[in-house]
Amino acid sequence: xxxxxxxxxxxxxxxxxxxxxxLDPKVARDYIGGRGFGIYHLRKEVDPTCDPLxxxxxxxxxxxxxxxxxAPTGARYVxxxxxxxxxxxxxxNSGGNFPAELKKSGHDALIIEGASVKPVxxxxxxxxxxxxxxxxxxxxxxxxxxxxLRRETHAKAxxxxxxxxxxxxxxxxxxxxxxxRAAGRAGVGAVMGAKKLKAVVVRGEGExxxxxxxxxxxxxxxxxxxxxxxxxxxxxxxxxxxxxITVVGTQSHGVFPTRNFQQGTFEGWESIYGExxxxxxxxRAKPCFSCPIACGRVTRIxxxxxxxEGEGPEYETVYSLGSDCGVDDxxxxxxxxxxxxxxxxxxxxxxxxxxxxxxxxxxxxxxxPEAGMPVRWGDGHALVAxxxxxxxxxxxxxxxxxxxxxxxxxxxRPELAMVAKGLDxxxxxxxxEQGMGLAYATSPIGGSHMRGDPAYFELLGVPxxxxxxxxxxxxxLVAKWQDLFCVIDAAGLCVFFSVRYLVEQNLMVKPVGITxxxxxxxGAGYTPEEVxxxxxRIFNAERLFLLAAGFTRKDDSLxxxxxxxxxxTGPAKGMVCKLEEMLAPYYRLRGWSAEGVPSEAKLGELxxx
Amino acid sequence: MKVHVNTFANLRDYAPAxxxxxxxxxxDGASLADVxxxxxxxxxxxxxxxxxxxRADVATRxxxxxxxxxxxxxxxx
Numbered sequence: 001x002x003x004x005x006x007x008x009x010x011x012x013x014x015x016x017x018x019x020x021x022x023l024d025p026k027v028a029r030d031y032i033g034g035r036g037f038g039i040y041h042l043r044k045e046v047d048p049t050c051d052p053l054x055x056x057x058x059x060x061x062x063x064x065x066x067x068x069x070x071a072p073t074g075a076r077y078v079x080x081x082x083x084x085x086x087x088x089x090x091x092x093n094s095g096g097n098f099p100a101e102l103k104k105s106g107h108d109a110l111i112i113e114g115a116s117v118k119p120v121x122x123x124x125x126x127x128x129x130x131x132x133x134x135x136x137x138x139x140x141x142x143x144x145x146x147x148x149l150r151r152e153t154h155a156k157a158x159x160x161x162x163x164x165x166x167x168x169x170x171x172x173x174x175x176x177x178x179x180x181r182a183a184g185r186a187g188v189g190a191v192m193g194a195k196k197l198k199a200v201v202v203r204g205e206g207e208x209x210x211x212x213x214x215x216x217x218x219x220x221x222x223x224x225x226x227x228x229x230x231x232x233x234x235x236x237x238x239x240x241x242x243x244x245i246t247v248v249g250t251q252s253h254g255v256f257p258t259r260n261f262q263q264g265t266f267e268g269w270e271s272i273y274g275e276x277x278x279x280x281x282x283x284r285a286k287p288c289f290s291c292p293i294a295c296g297r298v299t300r301i302x303x304x305x306x307x308x309e310g311e312g313p314e315y316e317t318v319y320s321l322g323s324d325c326g327v328d329d330x331x332x333x334x335x336x337x338x339x340x341x342x343x344x345x346x347x348x349x350x351x352x353x354x355x356x357x358x359x360x361x362x363x364x365x366x367x368x369p370e371a372g373m374p375v376r377w378g379d380g381h382a383l384v385a386x387x388x389x390x391x392x393x394x395x396x397x398x399x400x401x402x403x404x405x406x407x408x409x410x411x412x413r414p415e416l417a418m419v420a421k422g423l424d425x426x427x428x429x430x431x432x433e434q435g436m437g438l439a440y441a442t443s444p445i446g447g448s449h450m451r452g453d454p455a456y457f458e459l460l461g462v463p464x465x466x467x468x469x470x471x472x473x474x475x476x477l478v479a480k481w482q483d484l485f486c487v488i489d490a491a492g493l494c495v496f497f498s499v500r501y502l503v504e505q506n507l508m509v510k511p512v513g514i515t516x517x518x519x520x521x522x523g524a525g526y527t528p529e530e531v532x533x534x535x536x537r538i539f540n541a542e543r544l545f546l547l548a549a550g551f552t553r554k555d556d557s558l559x560x561x562x563x564x565x566x567x568x569t570g571p572a573k574g575m576v577c578k579l580e581e582m583l584a585p586y587y588r589l590r591g592w593s594a595e596g597v598p599s600e601a602k603l604g605e606l607x608x609x
Numbered sequence: 610m611k612v613h614v615n616t617f618a619n620l621r622d623y624a625p626a627x628x629x630x631x632x633x634x635x636x637d638g639a640s641l642a643d644v645x646x647x648x649x650x651x652x653x654x655x656x657x658x659x660x661x662x663x664r665a666d667v668a669t670r671x672x673x674x675x676x677x678x679x680x681x682x683x684x685x686x
Contacts, residue, residue, distance in 0.1 A: 248678075500682075570662060
């Protein structure tokens with residue numbers, strides 16, 4: 001096969017057995033890879049009602065056909081499993097160098113099943129794969145684990161590991177690859193911890209074979225040239241300032257979540273946004289494999305109580321550990337980010353849980369003796385301490401480790417958790433961004449922005465702007481973008497390049513460039529329309545898993561703060577999210593019933609019956 | 610009339626004395642196009658434009674005291 005390696009590694013941790021399986025060419029063609037392979041295997045092999053932390057759950061780590069190629073941003077892989085945080089599917093996505101290395105080792109995907117009695121790690125050295133004891137690594141941070149593993153395998157090996165948070169099954173533990181890149185959302189690290197799998201280490205020296213190297217090169221050169229031409233007069237803000245520059249877009253539209261979404265403007269935004277990060281702490285920009293943008297941040301806090309160095313913060317972290325907790329101390333939130341990376345925590349859910357605790361404290365429901373400290377808005381020291389305690393499940397951190405929804409429920413106020421389907425929102429308040437509300441509510445994994453991110457057209461002017469305050473136009477746009485993101489995540493690309501250069505530059509975003517690159521790599525001869533249908537297939541397959549896991553229409557919901565409490569400040573003042581008005585037309589145009597169930601006709605059309 | 614202008618990232622390069630946030634005097638009835646002309650922002654430079662936190666374009670008419678925000682299109686967060 002071309003583009004695809006044609007090989008899937010199945011790792012049974014209960015039996016300690018590893019088998020190599022051929023990649024089914026029909027599955028490859030119908031699901032592309034990455035997120036597509038994830039849901040294909042999850043639906044086929046995992047009981048949707050299983051205990052996410054039990055041996056019946058599986059972890060599918062899958063790259064796409066463009067991962068590891070020279071395609072711009074061909075760096076991504078997707079971790080699919082049943083989430084212990086939400087009980088829904090999760091398909092968490094990461095870049096860096098580990099995914100490309102997996103392809104170079106000759107594998108498209110890993111299926112990890114069962115559970116080991118003792119800690120182990122998986123070492124893949126090209127064609128050879130073995131499980132090795134990891135008791136000596138258990139308890140180590142992600143960075144210490146990466147150091148140790150590269151010492152005992154190969155200096156150039158790439159790692160995907162869990163830290164203490166994953167071992168202790170913090171429900172929003174991440175899998176960290178290449179030290180500081182995170183498959184972060186919805187607890188994929190906890191599932192790995194429950195299976196006693198400390199790490200996957202991979203080394204590969206092969207190259208991804210291309211079906212039509214000349215056509216691939218021509219398309220690749222064309223899109224890279226387009227990037228160069230555009231950036232000549234428009235230096236990419238993501239390279240100069242990192243994703244934290246996005247604060248400008250959210251704050252100026254009044255949708256920058258502040259103090260647990262109590263308002264959409266943060267008075268301290270200038271202290272924590274991208275240009276301040278560049279000026280104060282940036283060491284250098286860091287790209288993932290084959291990426292011309294380089295949005296990653298290597299940073300250093302030179303002195304003071306939060307002295308340290310590492311990577312981040314990204315925009316979502318600036319929101320979650322910053323404005324959402326009322327923290328305007330960039331050093332404090334950056335330090336908390338470092339702690340998340342080292343212990344292996346999702347920064348979004350970490351910040352959201354602390355923000356929820358701060359609101360409970362403000363309301364007098366959470367008291368100082370239980371928290372072990374005052375948990376006040378804006379307290380950077382409490383932020384860092386609580387983050388560390390959560391990663392280690394110490395003291396009140398053991399309660400935060402269960403996530404914001406269980407925390408708020410414990411104090412009798414579940415509506416104070418800013419979540420959809422139990423997954424914490426990203427850094428966009430849907431009251432001033434109607435499409436984002438629909439995207440959060442209908443995302444198969446819950447409150448993620450990366451399942452069809454309407455912030456592009458609602459806030460950031462990419463590819464062209466749409467009004468963030470109108471809801472009537474959003475159902476078709478959100479559906480279209482959700483399907484597009486399935487394609488991007490299946491192909492192994494990053495959204496950042498794709499939405500600007502690899503799709504038609506209008507709101508309907510036909511994936512023309514993605515199709516060209518896929519065809520050059522795989523020889524599949526896709527049309528853009530076929531590729532769009534694959535996106536729709538993946539999205540509907542994820543919906544089917546969700547419904548089989550017990551979710552219903554009522555779970556396509558948002559907290560009353562978003563749908564009933566008018567935004568108190570800023571340009572979105574007075575607005576609520578019109579979710580109910582959007583849901584009915586959204587279901588209809590998706591070919592779903594009024595209860596949000598895909599019709600037989602739609603499933604037949606997509607080959608999902 | 611005077612408007613308040615906030616510029617970010619590379620658009621800050623066109624602000625007077627590199628100060629990202631400033632007052633700008635314009636003729637009555639001016640539009641956002643006049644802001645671009647006053648700041649000498651080349652036509653090849655792309656910008657997302659807001660007036661008082663709402664989406665605008667170069668034809669948008671301005672009133673005294675308006676808050677104008679200009680930032681580059683961004684690939685995401």
